[in-house]
Amino acid sequence: MTEYDTILAETRGRVGWITLNRPEALNALNTQLMRDVVAAASAFDADPEIGAIVVTGSERAFAAGADIKEMEGKSAQEMLDGDHFGDWALFAAVRTPVIAAVAGYALGGGCELAMMCDVILAADTARFGQPEINLGVIPGMGGTQRLVRAVGYYKAAELVLTGRMMDAAEAERSGLVSRVVPAGDLLAEAEKTAEAIAAKSLPSLFAAKAALDAALESSLADGLRFEKQAFAALFDTADQKEGMAAFREKRAAAFENR
Numbered sequence: 001m002t003e004y005d006t007i008l009a010e011t012r013g014r015v016g017w018i019t020l021n022r023p024e025a026l027n028a029l030n031t032q033l034m035r036d037v038v039a040a041a042s043a044f045d046a047d048p049e050i051g052a053i054v055v056t057g058s059e060r061a062f063a064a065g066a067d068i069k070e071m072e073g074k075s076a077q078e079m080l081d082g083d084h085f086g087d088w089a090l091f092a093a094v095r096t097p098v099i100a101a102v103a104g105y106a107l108g109g110g111c112e113l114a115m116m117c118d119v120i121l122a123a124d125t126a127r128f129g130q131p132e133i134n135l136g137v138i139p140g141m142g143g144t145q146r147l148v149r150a151v152g153y154y155k156a157a158e159l160v161l162t163g164r165m166m167d168a169a170e171a172e173r174s175g176l177v178s179r180v181v182p183a184g185d186l187l188a189e190a191e192k193t194a195e196a197i198a199a200k201s202l203p204s205l206f207a208a209k210a211a212l213d214a215a216l217e218s219s220l221a222d223g224l225r226f227e228k229q230a231f232a233a234l235f236d237t238a239d240q241k242e243g244m245a246a247f248r249e250k251r252a253a254a255f256e257n258r
């Protein structure tokens with residue numbers, strides 16, 4: 001397994017684990033960490049033995065945002081020319097389902113990273129927010145767009161304009177998180193969920209994720225057209241024949257991921 005400077009990456013069964021590991025900075029997302037996460041996630045994504053990815057942090061922080069000290073001195077031109085957060089688009093584009101397992105702070109870029117994932121499991125200690133307004137800036141890794149889609153305009157606007165944090169219960173009520181679990185159970189629940197996903201057929205997982213993404217990006221008519229094509233395409237996979245035969249024969253499906 002490749003060694004990285006700012007994360008730990010390991011494989012457990014069919015699940016790839018990425019643990020953000022900059023405890024000295026509450027897992028602030030600097031350029032090296034972005035590159036490491038993208039490299040590890042891309043490697044898992046290219047591996048047919050992996051069916052789900054978990055991204056997690058520490059008990060204290062999933063991630064406290066983009067690294068303020070790294071970007072503080074930059075000019076507008078440098079932020080644009082360097083496309084400072086650009087590589088995160090590669091993470092958001094992985095085909096494999098990604099679960100964020102969030103304990104502690106998920107602030108700024110940390111909240112935005114969680115929102116690039118497909119499932120957000122939150123410990124009851126999790127705190128979400130977009131505090132960039134307190135720094136004289138605004139969310140820059142997708143927060144103004146993905147938070148509105150996740151929780152609706154008025155909740156998102158209040159969070160972005162005040163910079164306040166919300167606890168796990170409010171995040172769940174708002175629709176930002178899939179589920180809240182006791183902090184001590186977070187990693188076990190993430191593992192269980194990831195294993196349940198990874199046991200499905202990869203072509204159907206890729207298609208489901210792409211179709212769900214289309215729901216966020218397109219009109220209803222375009223999204224329905226996308227779904228129709230993706231649904232039909234799966235009828236050329238061996239796993240569709242196997243899944244439906246297994247149902248008819250009242251047995252568990254043995255998927256071959258093709």
Ligand code: CAA
Pocket residue numbers: 024025026028029064065066067068069085105107108109110112131132135138139140141143
């Ligand atoms: N960038 C760089 N360093 C950070 C950081 C960040 N986002 N968040 C925390 N750290 C560092 C602190 O500077 C501190 O380092 P030192 O010991 O060297 O001073 C260390 O992590 C521990 O942090 P605190 O001492 O501040 O811990 P705390 O428990 O008192 O407070 C906190 C925790 C409330 C999360 C506080 O650290 C905080 O407010 N962090 C910044 C949160 C923030 O503003 N995030 C948005 C960043 S901008 C962004 O993300 C842009 C975007 O949209 C992509």
